Amino acid sequence: MTDGGVEDLRKELLFSALRGSAEDSSLAVAIFRELAISIVEGRLQPGHEVNSAELARRFSTSRTPVREALLLLERESLVIVPPRRRPYVSQVDMRQVREIYEIRGSLYGLVSDLVVARASDEGIDGLRAWQKLLTDDAERGDVHAYFWHNVGFRNAEASLSGNSELQRRLSSLGLQMHRFRHLSLSLPGRLLHSLADHERLVSAYADRDAALAAAVSKSLVLRGLRAIERSGQV
Amino acid sequence: MTDGGVEDLRKELLFSALRGSAEDSSLAVAIFRELAISIVEGRLQPGHEVNSAELARRFSTSRTPVREALLLLERESLVIVPPRRRPYVSQVDMRQVREIYEIRGSLYGLVSDLVVARASDEGIDGLRAWQKLLTDDAERGDVHAYFWHNVGFRNAEASLSGNSELQRRLSSLGLQMHRFRHLSLSLPGRLLHSLADHERLVSAYADRDAALAAAVSKSLVLRGLRAIERSGQV
DNA sequence: CTTTTCCGAAGTGTCGACACCTTGCGAAAA
């Protein structure tokens, strides 16, 4: 069961993006998590109505915790809650994807700057370990594993930046984009390009070359955007 | 009443940062706005408890809309809502300020890139108009007016970037920092440095020099951080 | 005195109820 490892990673990364994995035990947070995962994994389609009354029935609770869960989902831009109208799963258009990728590109550039400046050699070895996993996945052509190891790599990078606010905001942005990123990696050739970029990025870190690392990081993100544009899925 | 203009600007900018100025008419949003303004203007001190029961009494409502308002405040990082404990106004330490300023620096660098690439000449003239206001304020030594015209300048810049997600996120970040930025401008010499940076920034825009604009933009933010560090108010 | 235990006041999370608003459908009008 080599996939078991990836599945565990998937859950861990999803939950860490969903507010610090705190065992909150409040109904609102539980409902929030359940719905968030449904949305990012595509089981709840954009535009789908999620009215609080029906959800309350489904989860056998009152509407109060459901309403709070919906507010939490809105904070992650996964749901729109218009006043006095039924909430629905947010519809993301290409313009918005482009805007978010521009932001992600800039912030990952910052991550690279900070990693070069602050990360220990051991930290960078850690990134190299992630990259090794990516290489294996690419050789096996295992897109699913590659996707989640890639998320792990980005998350490790963000963590090494030493800026926890930055890490939080990036994982929130990443969450919104999960719906699309998954598709884009299936494009022919995309995976190898991505792998080569990671290779260059890790080298730049090893050489402590901030300018190069930031440039590669940005271009890595931008290439992801191009892939989504080309896939025409949005 | 030359100050009337600045007061209007202050309200407009605060409200635009507080979720699209929608006339929501819901109690939750009204309470959210009231508390948000109290917090960023320092009337509600960091660490101050804001429990839902007392607020409900104060606003003559039930606890339901108050709880929702608190969730909205948490989204803006103005309040912490620990599970099963009393919520309180978020305590921001120097580490967090530094982290947020790093993010702001990177994102304003992106803004500058985008402004150079996309803004019309008229748009850049608009920035020049804001800068004229700043010059006047500096000559008069009017720190309060300078502060808000500065916020207006940054906001106009973000708007010219053509990336509305970016604009939203920056104004959210700005909101959190209002509490400190105000103080930092009062430091001797700070205002003139800031003014000179704005001058250089507008020139770079006029010359369509992306690299210079981004560099100045980042350094402008970083200088703000240094001022806060030096003021020792955090 | 100091430390521990216990209790009551106060606050949180959740519930079911109710008035108002929104919406889609069917009856009446054109």
Added chain:
DNA sequence: TTTTCGCAAGGTGTCGACACTTCGGAAAAG
């Protein structure tokens, strides 16, 4: 047959209530 209007079904925002948890101080133990 199409358009307009009105109304019932269902959803939202808000409320007051209740059980459970937290917290701080008083009483008991050391």
